[in-house]
Amino acid sequence: MQPIAQHQKWRREVREILIVAILASAGIGLLTNAAFELLKSKILLVSLIGLTLTLLSFSTLLRLRAPAQAATLRLRGAIAFDASREKLSPVRISGYKFNDEFYEHLMALLAENAALKKRFLAYAGKKELSLPNERAPGFDFYKEIIESVIEFILINELDLHLNSYFVENEIDTAKIKEFGRNDLPKEVLRNKALDAFTKDYSERESFLNENFDESIGQLYYATGNNGAIYNRISIELPEESVITRMKDGTLNIVHPTFELSLEVEFDETSTYVDFELIEPMDFDRAAPYGFLVRVTTKVKSSIFRSAQEDDLYAWLDSYIARLQSLICIDTHTQKYDSQLRAFMTSRPKPRKRISE
Known part of the structure; x- marks a missing residue:
């Protein structure tokens, strides 16, 4: 898209x-x-x-009809981890960067609050699975934590992508508006991961013993000894942009020229991932969980907009491509399968043994 x-x-x-x-x-x-x-x-x-x-x-x-005003891309991803009532343990999906980022940020969020961690593990550590129509107590909180971490990764990817895009394309800074934590409305900060990671490190217990010298420049990213993360989100968007959250929880970026919506859905259902990609391999482990990200875009059609003006909005295309590469577990599995087939076909054939 x-x-x-x-x-x-x-x-x-x-x-x-x-x-x-x-x-x-x-x-x-x-x-x-x-x-x-x-x-x-x-x-x-x-x-x-x-x-x-x-x-x-x-x-x-x-x-010559104009392109559709609204288009939605569905990205299916996967997350994997082992959980007991006491702790979480990593489960890697070989070469799949999103799962690594998810686990790192999930652990960082749980490190912020012992009560939050205990409540999360109480549900995650259960051995029995609950059906969608018979959810066990604690599922809504468990779902909220996982969705908030996934959404934070999407926001962080947007922050990193926009920053590099505007610099590389030498976009006039007068046409860009910066959104920090204090510029985000309360409904956007309902995301527990976003709220925790962007809160000033000087107000957080995890960074009490840290002594960052900001006289040499602003601190944008830091980690605490317990795995906690400080991330000074600074989202750069074309001026006149507004960041909101809809009643259904969808994150919205609205501009007179475009609209971008990010919606995360997790319902604790499993998804297929080739067992050979799972590390450490364990045939008794449940399959990784699947999740869905809906990316919806709306672009105002105009035959009078110049190519230079389009440069201000072309990051939408590359950001969507970036999410596809990062999230799509099917694409990752197919890539792995093709690489495996290429390796198998490139192996030298064994020489025939000549009997004496």
Whole structure:
């Protein structure tokens, strides 16, 4: 899904058709005048010819429809960890970066609050699985923690991507608005991971013994001895952007030109991951959990927007591509399978043994 690139293509096509239509109209006008002089007594025929040509031009333009105003991409990912009533243990999915980031941030969030950790492990450490229509007590809290960590990773990826995009493309800083923790509305900070990680380290017990020297510059990222994380989120967006959260929990970034929505869904159902990718391998372990991220974009169509203006919004395409690469477990599994097949086919064939 490349909403900005699709609109650029549509705009080029419309402009080309408009130029052709103008030239054709001029030609038709001259021909019509000439025909009228020759066929003065046949005004009705000339009028019908002109009407037919006009309708044909409009039908050609109508076939060039603008890209859909709204498009949704569904990204299916996987997370894996072992849990008991006392602790969490890592379970790696080989080469799958998202699961590593998820576990690191989940542990960091639980390190912030002993009560929160105890409540999370009370549910995560249970041995029996609950059905969707018979959820055990504690599921809603468990779901909220997992979804908040997943959403935080999406926000952090957006922060990192935007920062590098605007620098690499030399976008005028006057056209960019920066969103720090204090610029985010309360409903956005309902995300427990976002709230915990962006809170000033000087107010957090996990960093009491740290002595950061900010005289040499602002601190953007730090980790505590217990695994806690400080992340000074600084989301750079085109000016006039607004970050909100909808009633259903969806995170929304709204701008007069575009809208980006991120929705995370986790329901404790398992998903398929090739067992050979799981580390450490354990055939008795339950399959990794699956989750879903819905990425919805809306882009306002305009044939008058310049390519330079599009540079301010083209990060949407590359950010979506970045999420696809990071999250899609099916793509990762297929990549692993193709690499394994390539390795197996490239192995030298054993030599035939010559019997004596």
